[in-house]
Amino acid sequence: MASLLHQIQHHSVTIASSLPLDSGQSLPSVTIAYQSYGALNADKSNAVLICHALTGDQYVASDHPATGKPGWWARMVGPGKPIDTDRFHVICANVLGSCMGSSGPATPDAVTGAPLGMAFPVITIADMVRAQAMLLDQLGIERLHAVVGGSMGGMQVLAWSAAYPERIASAVVIASAARHSAQNIAFHEVGRQAIMADPDWQDGQYYASERAPTKGLAVARMAAHITYLSEEGLTEKFGRRLQARDIKSFGFDADFQVESYLRHQGLAFTDRFDANAYLYITRAMDYFDLADPHDGRLSGAFSAAKDVRFTLVSFDTDWLYPTAESRRIVQALQSVGASASFVELSAPFGHDSFLLDVPALDRIVAGALGGGF
Amino acid sequence: MASLLHQIQHHSVTIASSLPLDSGQSLPSVTIAYQSYGALNADKSNAVLICHALTGDQYVASDHPATGKPGWWARMVGPGKPIDTDRFHVICANVLGSCMGSSGPATPDAVTGAPLGMAFPVITIADMVRAQAMLLDQLGIERLHAVVGGSMGGMQVLAWSAAYPERIASAVVIASAARHSAQNIAFHEVGRQAIMADPDWQDGQYYASERAPTKGLAVARMAAHITYLSEEGLTEKFGRRLQARDIKSFGFDADFQVESYLRHQGLAFTDRFDANAYLYITRAMDYFDLADPHDGRLSGAFSAAKDVRFTLVSFDTDWLYPTAESRRIVQALQSVGASASFVELSAPFGHDSFLLDVPALDRIVAGALGGGF
Structure with a gap:
């Protein structure tokens, strides 16, 4: 992408x-x-x-x-x-x-x-x-x-x-x-490590390849996204509500609505953002101390x-x-x-x-x- | 490991x-x-x-x-x-x-x-x-x-x-x-996705292979570790202090002490914990509602x-x-x-x-x- x-x-x-x-x-x-x-x-x-x-x-x-x-x-x-x-x-x-x-x-x-x-x-x-x-x-x-x-x-x-x-x-x-x-800084570092741990990152030289670190970038976005929302807001929006079928799968599918939401946020983000740009901009923010x-x-x-x-x-x-x-x-x-x-x-x-x-x-x-x- | x-x-x-x-x-x-x-x-x-x-x-x-x-x-x-x-x-x-x-x-x-x-x-x-x-x-x-x-x-x-x-x-x-x-649940889901995004996870059948999803597990641990500490505690312990050399590298090394600490926490964890166990136990916790x-x-x-x-x-x-x-x-x-x-x-x-x-x-x-x- x-x-x-x-x-x-x-x-x-x-x-x-x-x-x-x-x-x-x-x-x-x-x-x-x-x-x-x-x-x-x-x-x-x-x-x-x-x-x-x-x-x-x-x-x-x-x-x-x-x-x-x-x-x-x-x-x-x-x-x-x-x-x-x-x-x-x-x-x-x-x-x-x-x-x-x-x-x-x-x-x-x-x-x-x-x-x-x-x-x-x-x-x-x-x-x-x-x-x-x-x-x-x-x-x-x-x-x-x-x-x-x-x-x-x-x-x-x-x-x-x-x-x-x-x-x-x-x-x-x-x-x-x-x-x-x-x-x-700690949350940003988690995101960067998620991207750089993705073998498709290829030390940042993925542009010409068929592969891009979308999985790592999606995980980075998921972690960051939680920090953008309030605990109360998450509870109000999702609470512990299960997906439409309303039963626990006793598996690792997205059972809870909040899981499905986060997965979607992570995935959708990779369509509109570049993993290396995420590394550079988070770094700029970490360095910021006026x-x-x-x-x-x-x-x-x-x-x-x-x-x-x-x-x-x-x-x-x-x-x-x-x-x-x-x-x-x-x-x-x-x-x-x-x-x-x-x-x-x-x-x-x-x-x-x-x-x-x-x-x-x-x-x-x-x-x-x-x-x- | x-x-x-x-x-x-x-x-x-x-x-x-x-x-x-x-x-x-x-x-x-x-x-x-x-x-x-x-x-x-x-x-x-x-x-x-x-x-x-x-x-x-x-x-x-x-x-x-x-x-x-x-x-x-x-x-x-x-x-x-x-x-x-x-x-x-x-x-x-x-x-x-x-x-x-x-x-x-x-x-x-x-x-x-x-x-x-x-x-x-x-x-x-x-x-x-x-x-x-x-x-x-x-x-x-x-x-x-x-x-x-x-x-x-x-x-x-x-x-x-x-x-x-x-x-x-x-x-x-x-x-x-x-x-x-x-x-x-959201934080746990980030951890699980980090593990399952690691190609070395191999759908959980990594035990007999030479590879285990240590990178994904380390990222999961890093994200979780932040939630175990208070914002005040992190500020007191690390603040924005740089590593020993005390200068910004203008690169992606662990410049800040908090980054180095988190990376160490993530890595050390993989020596003593199994990625699949992390999936199962976080799932048990998510399902918990007495x-x-x-x-x-x-x-x-x-x-x-x-x-x-x-x-x-x-x-x-x-x-x-x-x-x-x-x-x-x-x-x-x-x-x-x-x-x-x-x-x-x-x-x-x-x-x-x-x-x-x-x-x-x-x-x-x-x-x-x-x-x-």
Whole structure:
């Protein structure tokens, strides 16, 4: 399936300038695939950048080219919606290292033409943001009305405010954190080990073969998927309910609805995602600690961001990026005198709440962009 | 390694009677491997049965024959210890379906002599307890002074009180639950899928081959291991600390201490555990719902247990079997008029607290057995 995934055509720009990376390496040129919605106004002051999460992509408000499903934030982005494309020029770019058209491990080597695989350099959240800034330069957009993101998208928003505070008026950080915790790293490591244990992974050089590590990738997705949901949400949705036949098989089929659901989630994911991209992006998240270059003082990251208007949202059932992580960010912002509006919302869906039907979130996002909803 | 594991000699009895199983199948005979400590008194009234957890075994207070490490509850069981072998005759049996000498998927088929593999019938917690009762019959022990267990061991204690309340004076249930939640099932399913995705699993018939699904089993263990620890415990123990060289590799080596720890946990586990046994025992746990045969009313399971003295302990940082599950059991016990002493202990180690240095637990267990400590 990986080969089908890489045959999809995406709208992209290739920038011939070198992209310096946190690792010390650099990419000689960089391709960024992106989607945009709504018209850019004459003075280019109405651009909103949306940053996507680990397994997200640029198809924020358009059908996914591989699955045909609606955009992952179609409920949030569109005409008359909280991020109103009648007012804003919305841009969403596939992150560096991903698999939907931007430079990543499936990118061909400039010399041999073969996919780079594990020869692609390890990247960071700051590298992703540096690439996005290059895209905006290319598009002639100097300053963003807002940069908005949930989960890893929120990490990029925070990295924007640290690296380019003068280029953003407003920053909206949803269900995110300024660092990856030991438990977060541990879950990612399980996923990576599942992929790398799959003999079809072939040290990352599977693109030209008939085999791709879909089994390992599916297991990685299953483990991660549990962390995106709340225990209460799982109980409410599935409890201990058995499949339709309503009897225990006394075997290893998916007896429980939650097993069948997870298996489906794992399998479906392999149709739309590349295993190597999963390795690279989880690594970037693990490396993320915004306080790291400032001797562990998070406020140091925001020293030039006091004119950015921050909005932060956490969810009470999110155990992956719990509310305490958002509070820590708010305290650091307050200590440098930045404007930080923060609310913990009550929603039953765990970390995934930022993607789902939480009307209070719609109102907060619309408000943060200076509109009502 | 699996083949080495199966070469270890264990102390065991083989009972020629048929063991009826919840699945409707039966085992024509059953072998139970067990260890005992301390002398059985003349009237056979001082026997204490300890039930082990998913990956535990009968070596509760003696060195493990494969790893050489001290018994898994050596801190709790021994002369002068909370479960005092100067006073009690302590028995710990390897559960049915496991891999340390009791009947399980590695057991040879009676006719062909080849390991049963997936032809071994799916078993339940009640089946494990039925086999333990047969062992006690064989040993001439009619009634237990106490039955004690943590995690899946606690499930067996609960199943004992439902099936054989007249045979136990005291029941000690630690960090356990009367049913497996949707989230519990989901984590187990990830582990099973990791094992079954490993091509070396070979549909469970790997015993005679040179290959065993150690990579899949290691991934399963890694995922499970995270659930045994608290987020706070992981942060305290590892945080975001890097390995000794203290620099990011910008690669996929174990950069963070927590990664290296998890990889070690996964790998070490494969030296002492059999992948098929992991499948069977996780399945038994998923099927566990003590209220199920009583139209979902948990109190129904305890209708004959009002003369059993129950002691329950939960831990505040245990998110696998949270305190609410223990409270649910206590309420059901109270509704049938059983004596139920319950406390939530504060301990930083998450679910694994029941295995670790928690002095308050020692005192509670000693007290439940009628002694001081």
